[in-house]
Amino acid sequence: MVNELLNPIIIIIVALATGFLLPIVDKKNKSFTVVLFFMALIWIGLIALNGVVNFSSGAVAVEVITAGISPPFSINLQFGLFESVIILATTLIAIMTAWLMLDQLKENVSTLVLFLIWVMGIDGMIMTRDIFNLFIFIEITAICSFVLTGFNHNSNALSAGFKAIIAGTLASSFFLLGVMFLYYQTGTLNIDDMVNNQSLITGVIGHAALVMVLTGVLIELKPYPINGWALDVYQSAPSGIAAMMSVSVSAAYLFVFYKLLPLFQAWVPMITLIAGLTFVVSNFIGLKQTVVKRLLGYSSVAQIALIIMAITLLNGKVSVSLLALITGGLFLNHLLAKSALFWLAGMLNKTHVAQWTNLKKSPVVLFLFGCLLAALVGLPPFPAFWAKWELMMQLATHQQHGWMLLVLLGSLLEAVYLLRWFSGSLNDVKDEESSSPIRINTVTLWLSTVALFVSGFTISHLMGVSITPLFAPILAALFLLLFDELTGKTKAGITCVIAVFYSYDILLHLTGINWIFGLMLLMGSCVFILGSMYRDEQRRGYFPLLLLLIMSLGTLLQAKTSLNFFYGWELMTMSSYLLMNCGKNALKSSFIYLIFSMGAAYFILFAFALVFAQTGTIQLDAMNTISQYQTLIFACFMIGFLIKLGGLGFHVWLPGVYSETEDDYTAILSGVVSKVGVFGLLMAGTHLGQTINDEMVFYVLGWLGVITALLGALMAVFQEDVKKLLAYSSIGQMGYIVACFALMNHLGWVTAMYLSVNHLLYKGLIFLAIAGVIYRTQTTLMYKMGGLLKNMPMSFFSALIGIIAISGVPPLLGFGGKWMLYNAMIEKGWYFQAGMAFFASAIAFLYLFRFIHTVFLGQRKSEHKELVEAPFSLLIPQVLLIIAIMVFSLNAKWLIQPLSDAVAVYYPSTLTWTGTFLQTSQGYWDGYLVMNVVTGVFLLPLIILLLVSTTTKIQKVKQFNIVYAAERPDKPETTHVAYNFYAFYEKALGFWVKPRATQFWNSVAEWSHTMGSACRILYTGNGQTYASLIVLFFVIIYFV
């Protein structure tokens, strides 16, 4: 009995029967109508669920035969795993949509009936194996869509609906004609039978017939440029209906396309081309779009095109289950995320992207919105991430490099407009209307989001990925999110404790370079978190994200496979981006960071895919066996990692981000996150370095490194904002590291890692010191500070140690880095690079002096008289860092020896130790002795001076008690030299650092948007234009 009730044919019977019953019941009892309606939908869902359960455990697909005659002489339905999954998914979306739209739907019982029949039509399209029957279901679905689009009599929706009718009717006319001719030639209407008798489809008639059917199906799959009507529908139809159109109806058409695909083998390249064009063009146009639902429409069109591309490119080349994994992952992701976004758009009722602001006031909505967008963009751990990964791997394996680039380009564009939307929603705008928290029913959104997490989890499980390390960071962050109500200081403490334990655990499992980076990044983060206790605010979301960041670093460090690496990388990007916008808003620059990071990730993905194509495995250790495209792969990695650490040309995000985010987070960004790029470089270097014979790529990288160092330093010289100054300084420091890495020898890599550790220590120290200063003075502009030494001596001392270390002046550890740098470069024969590095390090003195002078020395502002030392919790990590700097300065061996050993695995060591005496092929250095000599020569004059000076009474002078010719200064503002400090230097060399990179990227952005406008001029909004395009499309396909 139960089995009878779960027979797939019941789907159609239930829908039709309920459809007839509803109007009758409605006359008697309104509320029962709704119950009946939902019962019918749930019944359909249960049938599908039953199917999914059965078929996934291996049951054979059910063949439903009608009229008592076997096919091809009767209509048959097929109900297997794919069908049941798609029906289940679409039905669930339908149930949730209906629930959300219930108020609108139940006004008129005929709408309910239509909705139900619509669902039936969709299910019928999925199940039927008879092509004419398919036509009927298509028509049923189409008619319901038309009516539901315009059912609220909105003027726009009516226009859109009529355009949809024009397109839909043309599509079905073509389809029907084609079907009839196919029948004429094959004598059957059964799809399987027709596929088997393909050889009968010949001549002009056969060609025309296939083109007609193809056109009919394609129109409904909405390829560019014949999709103008669909976008209008997405924009104007009620959100729920648009959601259904975008996901459920599309699902049905995609499956129809898949069913009919064997007939269109000759057109596969062309379909791929159309889909590829649609994917890229839609995303270009999406850039220009400001209406939310139309934006989603473009994204929708693009996603469907991507799935079509995946099908046409891989069908027959990879196993059905793999293809199902890829397309299924992409589709499930689109289905859940897109429908939920349409619902959200409907619930919030904010038409334009610009109206989406102040979402921080509604954290739940923001969380859901963020998850949905992340899923759509293809970030981990959502299904699209895994599917896209697998898609790239398979495309690379089958040498489809052009298509890979196309997919990545389109994905990047899509990420731009979707994430721009998200970024805008974080904006705090002061206005009455949008600043109150949003009150909406989020149940369906929660369901979708949870489903996204679960399906991401499932897909990764199907891919055979070990899940624990990958999902642990997310779970831990979500766990910490539960305690978001606690005070900021408590949360910082908890985070620090968890991070310490986590780091300890991770470090036990790491060796070599990974261990060193683990120690550096994880322990560094723990130290910096201590600093985070200086703030009294609650800092919602900050600490969970921080934990996510740290644990994603752990994932990255532990990665043994390229997939794990990429996963950790993406997670790190995402969490670091979100952290930038916790608290203060760094929206504009952090958005640029995000987009650049996405681009970087795609470069890395591309490289990993090329590797996979050659090795057939995702094991990182297998990378060194590749024999093709080594230089290309390496270059892609380099670009990817350079973007992250702010290499020249890709640095445009960095200064803004550093200067605008929370001050303690900047320390983490500069100290820790930028090192991840270095880790990436070394990952690529250790695995690929040996395979590359062409030195050119390293040579270019080396020059890029030293030029970055030079221009970074030069830019830093001209900054007024203290955090920008330090940010540019970081860019410059990263330049040295890149150059050292590019040396590709023992000393070079040791230096790169040594500089990384140094940079973590001293730049972290300075950023923490300056965080305290900014906390007290409430400004980041250096000319508004001055003379703070008297108020904040500890912070000054930290900054002093920091700048001595950065500048490379002996005896602190910075000199070791400089010394090894020149030795390594001269050893390699890179003399001019060494010269340029020297120039850069000389310029560093300029900005370092400017920094310490204008902030701590000179004349103190009157309003700063009462300031006190930075908060204690900020000073603790500073003390720890100073101790580390001092220890490593005194005994450089403790630091250099482990680095040298780690690198010695890859290159034979060229460093010789005799006690504390270190020797390279050219030079030598005894850090311990230097420290002693310097202490000696420092004490000598100091003692003399003390002996001479302490004999008299000394009076502390007043602020303006200085010899100042005949003038009498009375205001610190006029006496403190700070603003435009190096005007003459700007006059001399300023032309080197015109913002060319920014101009370049601006013009890229401008160009992309122009491209979008150019592509969308075909969308005139006129139904007849769209009809003409369809006819033209048909003619072109026919003749190509």
Add this chain to the structure above:
Amino acid sequence: MVIENILQTPLSNIVLITGFFLFTIGLWGVLTHSNIIRMIIGFSLISTGIHLVMISIGYLTNKTAPIINDEIKSELLTSVVDPVPSALVLTSIVISLGVTAVMLSYAIQIHQTKKTLSINDCSEMKW
């Protein structure tokens, strides 16, 4: 001469050509007339054309109606026309009726909300 030729061609071909002719006229109407009612008429012509084409495909010259009785049972496959297209046409006619109805109701709604019947006035959304 021409008339003779036409008389000699099988009936199904005449229907086929007429069907295509109607289809083309309908398409022409849809593409050139901006009045929504006229476009709907165009669509009706298109569907009628398709129906004629469908019938012509199933018709076989000099065959009898596919009504199975004892007389033709023995030579079923050679003596009757194909019944399937005729059956399909019925379904198709119903569907096109439904579509036409939806179109007309749209026309009414558009006229009520916009006070116009020109498709050109329905292009407020674009790009």
Add this chain to the structure above:
Amino acid sequence: MEYWITKIAYYLLTVSIVMVYGLLLSAVIAKTMARVQGRVGIPLYQPFIDIMKNFGNRTAISHGIMFYLGPVFRLAGGLGTLAFIPVIYGSEMFSNFHFAGDILLVMYFIFFGQLGMALGAGEGGHPYSAIGIARGLAQMTSYEVPFALAVIAVVVQYDTASISQIVAAQQGGFMNWTVFTNPFAVAAAMLAFLGMTGYAPFDVVMAPNEIPIGPATEFHSSYLSLMQINRAIFAGAKLVLFMNLFFGGAGNLIELVAKTWAIYMIPVIVGVAFPRFRVEQSVRFFLKIPTLIGVLAIFYVQYIVLK
């Protein structure tokens, strides 16, 4: 232990000699210039008197701890620079602590004093101190470029960064001196030296005529005397460094005096003959011809000397 005590004693001896020599040198230059300009000039012992006098003066004011430390840093910079340079070739007595580090250490330690001075002067709160230091640093960045290129050329040429080995490589006749084996490197370095010494045309840093105040006035009494001592030692150290790198070093004190005096005369003569550059002019100047010569020096080493 005894070894280190001897080492320190020798070092202090070297420092004293270099200090006396440096002070005498400045007096000689001042006297010579006065004579050129038709004045009587100072007696040769004038710098010693100045230092004694300044030490004797008492100070009554303090701007703070960094202000104190400025001159200390400054002098430590001079003392340290000298400490890492072997003064006389082959002499244990005058070899200092050169085994602690190579030429790179010396080049970076030169910055030590400037940095400390900058901090001390900064705390004084006088705007002109900051301006002077900013100018000095700016000029420094650009003359370091030809100098660095010259040093790299030398290091490449002798395949060592050790100063004593560089000197050793130049022994055996004056034709082995760098100035003859690689004239480009020496030309670049000597042009840089003009900037380092701060005579005209690169004397806008101190701007002795226009800015009658600044560090030199803010720092008085014993502070000033420390700076004066440093001036002598630092100049001496730099001269010795140049002599070692480019002019074959010195085998004894006489040779040392002769060579360093000759080297010092170059900026003095140029200084007498030329007017002053603005900062941006001198920054650009060093990045043009001198840098180009430095680049040539490296090419010369790579493709001619080592081939």
